[in-house]
Amino acid sequence: MAEAGGLLRGPEVWAYVLDGHERLRIALAELTEGKERGTSRLPGWTRAHVLSHIEGICRALTRQARYAVKGELIEVYDGGRPARDAGIEAGAVRSAAELTAAVTAALAEAEAVWGSVGDADWDRPVRYRDGDLLGALHCWWRELEVHTADAKLETCSAAWPRELCLHLFDFLAPRVPAGLTLVESDGPVRHTFGAAAAVGPHGSGGAAGSFGDDSAGRAPVVRGRLTDLASWLAGRQPHQRLDGRLPELGPWP
Structure with a gap:
């Protein structure tokens, strides 16, 4: 079980990530043509923007793992945040079928790479937040689950473990x-x-x-x-009302 202030072990997180991959694949099955242009839960972003981002961050964090297990470091995104943002916009013009194929391929790549990470690899350094491989996997877990909910497809935050x-x-x-x-x-x-x-x-x-x-x-x-x-x-609208006075939240850490 998780503890406040602590992290799950790598194999535990990976099991949850695989469950998230499967739920995203199921959700993608309902992405019929034209539906990718619908609104997401993120202001100014369509479903296509969200799915483009999911593909991009999946590949970016997967390459963190690919290089880390070889004892090498690489930036999360070549070109930093501007390149990330440009990639999202460029990817968002794709059709539903193209987005589905791209995201599915990214998930398969992630499973091949992360699935080969051994018990002794989780503390290997990565460029992501100048942390370790375990932290990078936790990031992919967060990005996967939060943005799958943002896409307003089959799954939502009510399905979060x-x-x-x-x-x-x-x-x-x-x-x-x-x-x-x-x-x-x-x-x-x-x-x-x-x-x-x-x-x-x-x-x-x-x-x-x-x-x-x-x-x-x-x-x-x-x-x-x-x-x-x-x-x-996480800055998202709850599905059911919360009781109490909600304070203003600071920026995402």
Whole structure:
């Protein structure tokens, strides 16, 4: 299980990623011609933009893994953010069939490369955030799940696994004002951001946040389903209403 402030092991994350790949493939089956021009959950982006981005970030992070296992480093995108943005725009003009084929091919490439990563490889350095291979895989997990939901196809954030939601609580903690407590309305999770470490149902807390009760009882509290709380943290509209005053979020870390 995930702990606040911690990361899942590589094989655990990879199992969740493979599930996400399969759900995305199923979702792509409903991308009939013309549907790619429909709106996504991201302002100013069509479904084609989202799928173009999914393909691009999949290939970019896959090459992080390909080079890392050889002991080499490479930039996430050749040309940096401008090249990334240009690639999304160029890819978004493709048809539904072309986008489906491109994304499917990118997923197959990812499975071939990431599937060959061994237990001793996860701490190999990568250029992504000057981190390691495990961090890069966590990034692909986030990008895959969040943007699959953004595409407004078969899957949505309501299908996110619990472990992804808990990971998003940790990763997105810098967006949240200290002292806010998120409470799962249909489960045991209570997560206070910026609080001292406390032991809760999912492990020990960390500097960014903790699972456990706010003993003072004075922190602002927002309640909702775990997937809806995670959706809000990720800057997406929850599927069901959250109870409590929602503070303004900071930028994506």
